Amino acid sequence: MKTKFTFLFALLLVGFTGFAQQDEECMTKLSIFHEYVKAKNYDAAYEPWMAVRNKCPKFNNAIYIDGEKILEAKIEKAQGAEKSAFINDLVLLYEQRAENFPSKTPKGEYAAKACQLQYDNREILNKTDEELYNCFDAAYKLDKATFTNPKSLYTYFSLMVDLYDAKKKSAGELFDKYDDIVEKIDSEVENYSAKLNPLIEKEEAGTPLSGNEPAYKKYYESYLLNYDIISAGMDKKLGDRANCDNLIPLYEKDFEANKTNETWVRRAVAKMYEKDCTDSPLFVKLVNAQHELNPSANSAYYLGVLKDKEGKSSEAVKFYQQAINLETDNYKKSKLYYRVGDKFKKSGSFGQARNYFREALKLNPSNGRPYLAIAAMYAASANSCGDTPFNKRAVYWLAAQEAAKAGNVDATLKKASAQSVASYNAKAPQRSEIFSCGCSGKVINIGCWINGSVTVPNI
Structure with missing residues (x-):
């Protein structure tokens, strides 16, 4: 002993x-x-x-x-x-x-843990929303870099909304805090995506993960999943408080005082774009102000949006490409490729959209959303890209394969990926049809913009 x-x-x-x-x-x-x-x-x-x-x-x-x-x-x-x-x-x-x-x-981490503990036990401690918000706010300001816990970031914002509803915080304070925390979450997503991407690329190349890599992958994915959940929760909590009817008067009122404040202008532009307030003359004014303050990838992108609104598609594309060329950060560049691809997708230019989505995947392979977008375009083209009724529906197998990739690389999309795969497979030829045509294992070439092939499942 x-x-x-x-x-x-x-x-x-x-x-x-x-x-x-x-x-x-x-x-x-x-x-x-x-x-x-x-x-x-x-x-x-x-x-x-x-x-x-x-x-x-x-x-x-x-x-x-x-x-x-x-x-x-x-x-x-x-x-x-x-x-x-x-x-x-x-x-x-x-x-x-x-x-x-x-x-x-880490100061921010432990200060936030103390605040979260008090929030979780607020009734027994008789803590008010104001006291708890001030606790989180002090922790965030003390050390923002290590205040990264997804639950605590959500709680911090949720308390701000509650104080706004109680008329203890202004609309400006609410939107500023939303933007601040969204930017913080995005920086953390970028951080974990950068760590996860090499592991995803290794697996996609057919090389099994080794040593501690599977554990690291699971760890990175869990954080990305949690940040995705709280981002959705924040948007739900914010709700209609940030609709165009509220945003436009607020930004109109504050524009003159903040038109040289680059952060304020950038956030106002992003918020109006996000909430689809782009038809407002104020959006035009804000975009131009942003470009004058700091010509950047973001400002070039929004100038492209304005050209699209004017029906000048070719000019819009030039600005979109300029935005991509100006961006040096791979994560942000990937987001731009996805945004532009989505615009082409909505306009029906599926071939161009796929090119942009594939570029987005090269730069950020752990984001599965481009795969889902490509799958949706394949499915939408089934009737026009097949040469026989069977081959038309065979396009859905191709869509299902693409949708499955989203769940393989992106833990936040596993459910959406599985639902899409099931939906597309249900629309594809069934076992009885494969048996009747005797084409099990046959390769079907698919024309038009898809220009690919799919193998009929073996039965």
């Missing part, structure tokens, strides 16, 4: 940050509470843990790592005043960790 204790003690010294002059009592009790935590005996761990926490707060980061688990277990079991006390103590523990181990405590 003594040998086991000595070995464990040595491991602790190696595994955690300590000091040259260690306190013997703290060493012993840290070893004791750490073993209890490993065994999930949190009640037994509590007393020795508190002793070390109070006597040697800078002794070892295990005080805070294990302490969080101990207090979470206490909170789960407690009721009433005792529960409130443990919650408040966990908030205090986060603050103490930041004070005693700043290099191991």
